[in-house]
Amino acid sequence: MRALPDLRRRAGGDPRLRTEDGALKVVDLCSGDGGFSRYALETGHQVFRFDDNPRFANVPRTFQKDVWDFDADTFADADVLLASPPCQWATVPSIGAHWTGGYRAYQPKDAETIRLWALAQHCLEIVRDSKIPIAVMEQLEGLSGKLLTERPTGKVWLCQYGDTRAKPTLLWGRFPEGFEFKKCHNGNPDHASAPRGSKTPGSTQGMKGSARRADMYFLGRYLFQCLEGPKP
Numbered sequence: 001m002r003a004l005p006d007l008r009r010r011a012g013g014d015p016r017l018r019t020e021d022g023a024l025k026v027v028d029l030c031s032g033d034g035g036f037s038r039y040a041l042e043t044g045h046q047v048f049r050f051d052d053n054p055r056f057a058n059v060p061r062t063f064q065k066d067v068w069d070f071d072a073d074t075f076a077d078a079d080v081l082l083a084s085p086p087c088q089w090a091t092v093p094s095i096g097a098h099w100t101g102g103y104r105a106y107q108p109k110d111a112e113t114i115r116l117w118a119l120a121q122h123c124l125e126i127v128r129d130s131k132i133p134i135a136v137m138e139q140l141e142g143l144s145g146k147l148l149t150e151r152p153t154g155k156v157w158l159c160q161y162g163d164t165r166a167k168p169t170l171l172w173g174r175f176p177e178g179f180e181f182k183k184c185h186n187g188n189p190d191h192a193s194a195p196r197g198s199k200t201p202g203s204t205q206g207m208k209g210s211a212r213r214a215d216m217y218f219l220g221r222y223l224f225q226c227l228e229g230p231k232p
């Protein structure tokens with residue numbers, strides 16, 4: 001195993017980090033194909049992924065466990081908590097498929113919408129209530145900013161972190177020192193154009209949840225680079 005950076009020292013002695021040897025304990029909820037925590041795993045941190053979808057059984061470090069059964073106390077000593085609950089219940093192009101009741105009434109149409117809405121809310125409560133110092137939940141921009149009990153901490157555009165698409169994303173939680181919520185704007189050539197509602201292959205809105213989690217690699221990488229601090 002390669003030598004790890006002393007993150008506590010390099011992060012300016014950030015007292016929130018409990019690592020002693022540089023390896024952070026990282027929990028990734030609704031981890032899918034593991035994109036959000038992939039950089040952490042590749043750089044030698046201790047990653048625990050939770051996703052009960054059997055499609056992801058072979059993703060390294062994945063425990064096939066329902067997030068409702070996740071016991072935050074067992075991981076109270078973790079340094080970083082990541083959460084990517086499925087967000088197709090809340091994306092703008094699918095509002096009509098999942099919601100009814102007229103203008104801004106937001107009545108869920110079916111049990112699956114209710115299930116995913118509750119799951120996102122539950123992840124938000126884990127992020128909010130856990131004692132894990134760095135804790136971040138993400139959702140593709142959409143109704144989750146309105147229909148969860150807390151407003152997002154901020155919004156980022158994933159193109160600003162290395163993605164080829166814009167992907168405005170809402171974030172909740174507690175962030176590393178120096179973390180910047182980077183913005184972009186429609187039409188900027190740094191990201192490919194993907195008209196709202198298009199279902200072209202490869203566009204986030206046409207993707208299933210796993211691809212969405214793959215997209216989170218870039219933000220995950222940035223988050224851990226913030227913790228690593230400037231290169232010596």
Ligand SMILES: [Zn+2]
Binds near residue numbers: 160165185191
């Ligand atoms: Zn952009």
